[in-house]
Amino acid sequence: MNKISIPIGPQHPLIKEPISFIIDISGERVIGGEIRLGYVHRGIEKLAQSRNYIQNLHLIERVCGICSHIHTTAYCYAVEKLLKVEIPQRAQYIRALMCELERIHSHLLWLGILAKHIGLETVFMHTWHDREMVLDVMEEISGGRVTHAVNKIGGVRCDIIPKHHMLLDETLTKLKIQVESLREVMINEPSLKARTKGVAPITPEQIKAFCVVGPIARASGVDIDLRRDDPLPPYNQLSFSVVTHQDGDAWARTIVRVDEVIESINLCAKILNNLPAGEIEVRTKRSVPTGEVIVRAEAPRGELFYYLRSNGTEIPARLKIRTPTLPALSIVPTQLSSIHVADIPVILAGVDLCIACADR
Amino acid sequence: MILEILFNLIVFPGLLFQTLCGFLFEWLDRKMLARYQRRIGPRIFQPVADLIKLFSKENILPKGSNHTIAAALPLISLASVTTAGIYIPVAGFSPQSFAGDLIVVMFLMSVPTLAYYLSGVVSVGIYSLLGGGRSLLQFFSYEVPLIIALSGPAILANSWTILEILQAQKELGSFVVFQPIGFGLTVIGLIGKLKRDPLDIPKAKSEVVAGALTEYTGPNLAFWRLVMNVQAVLGIFLLINLFFGQISNITLLRVIIFIAVALVITILLSTLSAIFARLRIDQLAEVGWRVLVPIGLLQLVFVVLLRF
Amino acid sequence: MKWLMSRMGLIPAVMDALRKSPATTAFPKSEVVLPESYRGEIEFFAERCTGCGLCVRDCPAEALFLEKKSRDHYRLVYYPARCAYCGQCEESCRNHAIGNKHRLVKAKTNIEDWIQILKEK
Numbered sequence: 001m002n003k004i005s006i007p008i009g010p011q012h013p014l015i016k017e018p019i020s021f022i023i024d025i026s027g028e029r030v031i032g033g034e035i036r037l038g039y040v041h042r043g044i045e046k047l048a049q050s051r052n053y054i055q056n057l058h059l060i061e062r063v064c065g066i067c068s069h070i071h072t073t074a075y076c077y078a079v080e081k082l083l084k085v086e087i088p089q090r091a092q093y094i095r096a097l098m099c100e101l102e103r104i105h106s107h108l109l110w111l112g113i114l115a116k117h118i119g120l121e122t123v124f125m126h127t128w129h130d131r132e133m134v135l136d137v138m139e140e141i142s143g144g145r146v147t148h149a150v151n152k153i154g155g156v157r158c159d160i161i162p163k164h165h166m167l168l169d170e171t172l173t174k175l176k177i178q179v180e181s182l183r184e185v186m187i188n189e190p191s192l193k194a195r196t197k198g199v200a201p202i203t204p205e206q207i208k209a210f211c212v213v214g215p216i217a218r219a220s221g222v223d224i225d226l227r228r229d230d231p232l233p234p235y236n237q238l239s240f241s242v243v244t245h246q247d248g249d250a251w252a253r254t255i256v257r258v259d260e261v262i263e264s265i266n267l268c269a270k271i272l273n274n275l276p277a278g279e280i281e282v283r284t285k286r287s288v289p290t291g292e293v294i295v296r297a298e299a300p301r302g303e304l305f306y307y308l309r310s311n312g313t314e315i316p317a318r319l320k321i322r323t324p325t326l327p328a329l330s331i332v333p334t335q336l337s338s339i340h341v342a343d344i345p346v347i348l349a350g351v352d353l354c355i356a357c358a359d360r
Numbered sequence: 361m362i363l364e365i366l367f368n369l370i371v372f373p374g375l376l377f378q379t380l381c382g383f384l385f386e387w388l389d390r391k392m393l394a395r396y397q398r399r400i401g402p403r404i405f406q407p408v409a410d411l412i413k414l415f416s417k418e419n420i421l422p423k424g425s426n427h428t429i430a431a432a433l434p435l436i437s438l439a440s441v442t443t444a445g446i447y448i449p450v451a452g453f454s455p456q457s458f459a460g461d462l463i464v465v466m467f468l469m470s471v472p473t474l475a476y477y478l479s480g481v482v483s484v485g486i487y488s489l490l491g492g493g494r495s496l497l498q499f500f501s502y503e504v505p506l507i508i509a510l511s512g513p514a515i516l517a518n519s520w521t522i523l524e525i526l527q528a529q530k531e532l533g534s535f536v537v538f539q540p541i542g543f544g545l546t547v548i549g550l551i552g553k554l555k556r557d558p559l560d561i562p563k564a565k566s567e568v569v570a571g572a573l574t575e576y577t578g579p580n581l582a583f584w585r586l587v588m589n590v591q592a593v594l595g596i597f598l599l600i601n602l603f604f605g606q607i608s609n610i611t612l613l614r615v616i617i618f619i620a621v622a623l624v625i626t627i628l629l630s631t632l633s634a635i636f637a638r639l640r641i642d643q644l645a646e647v648g649w650r651v652l653v654p655i656g657l658l659q660l661v662f663v664v665l666l667r668f
Numbered sequence: 669m670k671w672l673m674s675r676m677g678l679i680p681a682v683m684d685a686l687r688k689s690p691a692t693t694a695f696p697k698s699e700v701v702l703p704e705s706y707r708g709e710i711e712f713f714a715e716r717c718t719g720c721g722l723c724v725r726d727c728p729a730e731a732l733f734l735e736k737k738s739r740d741h742y743r744l745v746y747y748p749a750r751c752a753y754c755g756q757c758e759e760s761c762r763n764h765a766i767g768n769k770h771r772l773v774k775a776k777t778n779i780e781d782w783i784q785i786l787k788e789k
Contacts, residue, residue, distance in 0.1 A: 006486050014566045028641060051728065058728035058754045117566040119557055119638030122678060122685075125397035129691045136703075143707030149754050157759065158705070181681070189677045191558065191637035341490075342640040345566040396682045398691040635678040 003031065010039055014117060014345055017355035021332075021348070025341055033336040035329060040359040045319055052314040053079055053153060053288060063321065064357040065146050066109060067299045069102045071321075072151045074297040077232060078308040079153050081293045083284055090278045091155040092234040097271045098138070098150050100264045104175070105134040106300035107257045107264075110352050111182075114254065117345035118195045123185070130178045137171050140164060155281025168272060176265050183258050196250040199343050200335040200350075203248065210331045214302025214324050216351070219256045220248035226298040238274075240267050250350045287314045299324055301352055323357040368446050368455045375442050377450075382589030383407040385596070385626060392630035407589075414582035421575055424484045430576070433479045434583035437472040441590050444468035448597045449526055451618040452606050457523040462514055465522065466507065469594065472587055473499050473553070476562070479584075480572030491571025495562035497641055498552060501648030502559065506549030508656035512542040512663045513602040522601055529605025536603040538666060541659040543603050545652060547625075550595045551632065554588065558636035561644065596625050707755050708772035709748075714787045716765035717744065723757035723766060732757060744786040748774075 003026045010018040018039035024032045044063055048056050060075045061068045073095050080087060108131040115123035135145045141164050142148040142157075150156050160168075186192060207217050217224055225242040227235045243259040245252040292309040302324025311317045328351045335347050368374055386407040394401030421430055447454075447461045473495060480492020513535045514520050517528035529535055536543050552559040555571075563571030573584055600621050607617050639647070693700070702708075719742040724732045731750040736742040758766045776782065 004486065006490070013569060052726070054726045054756065054760075055728040058752065058756060061754075062752075115637075119560070119564070120636075120678075121393075121557075122397050122634045122682060125399065126681060126685070129398060132691075140703045140705065143703075143705045143755070144753075147752075147754070149707070149756075152759065157755075185678060185681060189637075191639070191677075194643060195637055195640065340640060340642065342561075342564070342567060342638075395690070396685050398685045398688065400690045400692055400694060631682070634682055 002026065008344070008348070014348060015353065015355075016113075017353070019353070019355045023336065023344065028341050030336050030339050030341060030344065033333050035332060037329070037355070037359055040356050042360065044360045045321065048316060048319040050315065053286070053316065056316065056319070057151065057153065058149070060321075061147055061149065063360055064323075064354055066106050066354055067102060067301065067304075067357065068146065069098050069148055069150065070297055070299045070304060072149075073099060073232075074295045074304055074306045075308075076151045076153055077297075078293050078295040078306050079288060080284075081295070082288050082291050082308065082310055083153075084289075085154060085282055085284055087155045087282060088279045089234075089276045091280045093271055093275050094156045094160060094280065095151065096232075096234040096238075097160075097268060098142070098148065100268045100271065101134055101138055103264045103300045104261050104268075105131050105138075107261045108134070108179075110257060110349075111186075111254070114346070114349040115192075117349045118192070120189075120192065123182075127182065130175060130182070133171050133175055137164075137168060140167055152281065154284040155279070157281075159280050160275065165272065168268070172265055172269055176262070179258070179261050179265065183262070186254060186258060193251065195343075196254060196346055199250040200339055200347050201247065201249040202331065202335065206331065206334065210334075211327045212302075212331055213327065214299075214352075215256050215260065216253060216328055216331075217302070218242070218244045219252040221246045224303075226296055226303055230296055232295075232297060234271070238267065238270055240270075250346050253350050287312065288316075301325055301328070301354060301357070321360060323354075323360070325352070325354050325358040328352070329358060365456075369442065373445055373448070373450045373453075373455065378442065378445050378590045378593055379586065381593045382586065385593050386589050388623070388626050389630050389633075392627060393634055396631070396634040411582050411585065414577075414585070415579050417578040419578040419580055422484050425575070426482050429482045430479060431580055433475045433482070434580055434587060437475045437587045438583055438590070440468045440471040441587055441594065445590070445594050445597075447522060448594060449523060449601055450597060451615045452526070452611075454523045454526075457521060460520045462510070462520045462522050462525070465598070466510060469553070469591065470499075470503070472591060476572050479576070483572075483575040485575050487568045487570070487574045488572050491562050491568040491574065494568070494641060495555070495572060498555075498559065498561055498644060501645050502549050502552030502652075505545045505648065505652040505656045506553075508653065508660055509539075509542040509545035509549065510602065512539045512659060515660070515663050515667060518667075522598075526601050526605055534604050534607070539603075539659055539663060541655055542663075543599075545656050545659075546599055546603070547628070547632075548652065550592075550599065551629065553595065554592050556629065557633040558639050559644065560638060561641055564638060596622050599625060702771060704770065706770045706772075707753055707768060709753075709769045710746075710751070710757065711767040711769045712746075712786045713765045713767065716763045717787050718763060718765075719744070719787075719789070720762070722760045722762060726756050726760040728752060728754060728756060741789060743788045746784045746786050747782065748776075748784060749782050 003024050005022050005024050008014055008021040008023060010020050020036040020039070022034045023030055044059060048059060051059060057072060057075065061072050063071050108127050112124040112127040112131070115127065138148060139145045141160065142150045150158060202216070202220050204220050204222050207220050207222050213224065221244055223242060223244050227240070228242060240263055243256050243263060245256050288310045290310060290312045292307070295306045297304045304324060305322040307320040308316060309318045332347065332351060339347070370376060387402065387404055390406070391401040419427070419431065421427060444465045446456050447465055477492040477496050480488040513525050516532070516535060516538065517525040519525060519528070555562055563573070568574070573581060576584065600618060604621055606614060608614055719734065719736060721734045721736070724734045729750045729752045731747045733745045734742060735745070753772070755768065758768060
């Protein structure tokens, strides 16, 4: 059969943000693919070199919409390390609480998108309705659904008052019931299993060769999680379990993410119970002493890496961000060889694309 | 005589009546789907508004496509489907009928699938070609079980005329009691013919953007949507006539029962749409030829034995 | 019973959805309730402003602009079109001259409303 190239181009119903895949197919089988990035490149690292540290905080929040809080958390920890200040314990716990809430809503978003692309629109609508509960709680605490602006250099901006405690308890209870029934549906629904089981397995050697991180790596049996291996302050006092699976196909990636949501709900409840009393911020100087620092954080999609170098003024000298979507995209052409055309949405959705993160 | 035929073709069970039923079907289907997904859903005149809006737009096609054929294909499909509709009795009223019209109706209702493939080829574009090819592949997998299932009632009633099959059910009882498997296979075949979830492989939004109709706009697309709606309505009417028959002799009761069964079948189709994911084309071929055809043949053997 | 329910896939969820009311609201007809801490348009208290310029220095979107002729003659201009509603100006101001209205209706009918002069002295 002759070969035709279909463009899953910058604009397509399959992808949320502009990215170009050019996929070669022959009949109903895929033989290869090529990726082109850069449609959402905004030059954030260069823009950060001409704004002061406080302005950069709000710039960094807008790198990505789904994982905005973890970017600002990593940046704040980097600047605080250079300033050599230690933020109060209550602020650390509030930052971790928002991180876990963000992980829950990011995974629920991903689940809805996967269901929509294989034709199960009902699961898409129900999952996004559950996600609204989490977004409403975040809006009550911080004031914004997507750009929370909870962090500031030296602590957090908003406190958790008793009214928020009650709302959080109620929401977490309801959410746990919904997610567990969703998990039952995902495990037993025959058409979902038929579409995702055995599709594009990745071996642990390929994971190590391409440096893939996050739930994709954990679904192939590679046991890495930065919240346990290299923890930022409150995580070294909290205990939780890391979810892994052995198969490495699209089915395993689904189950790992659903189980991670349940684990995050439990972790949120633990954080709320152990919330220490005290201040939520410390005052800091505006100009940062010379030095360079590296901070790694566990975003919903994997390991986030921040490098910051300062030269003693109020404006940073160099900021480098490496987001977890980039290695996941580099393994997509390998996954695309010898599958059916109908499996393309399953693979592209399984990568959990966040192109704004990848392009910066 | 000519006036009576024209009246049948255009008004009563012809174009206007079928269009009206098509609007009601589309509204009920979209409203049920929306309620299953916890949304509000469209209002009653939404399908009419969509059609009027499409008629007010322009016909644009890519360079290299043949505008005449692209405009003629939906009209040919609409003509064949409407003609098939005048031989299908509505609540017992059958204006036209001749011996062997079940076969003619089955053939005329398959013309839109071929026209769908041709419209994919004639509008030059990579997604249209892929969508058109997939629709023919799907056609081979559901059409054979459908024809086997539809021959069941014909054998049991000893005739290939729809009106006579209808009247034979008055003495023998509704055929759905004797051949439930045939009923199930016809519902599956109807889902495949209408290209609905779980068999909407030709127009899967995430792989081929809209299938063979990706490049269509304006009045061409309006006529295609009309063809899909009318095909759905006629499929449901055929199902009711072949498997449920005429339950009583009083006209008012016949009409009410007909409407009620049509509503129940529409709700059944919407529910099946909401709970299943889309199949892959090789899974459909496997299920179609390894599972559906054998049980269809089994049902046929049972029906033949029942005749004797 | 539980085994049967688990084999039925999505049917219980779908039947449950029919019982409950829709989760979406028909927007212009029905009201949308915002939480109390919603971060919306800024509210300016002109009598507390001293023209120090801390808010201008920290605004990430460069939506505030101070023209200072002397210590007592200054003009603070605000461009709502550039504002990112981050609340950093409220944090930076030492005299608490900037607050928050907790609502956001961005459409304006007058083109002059897109340049607001917050204080002129």
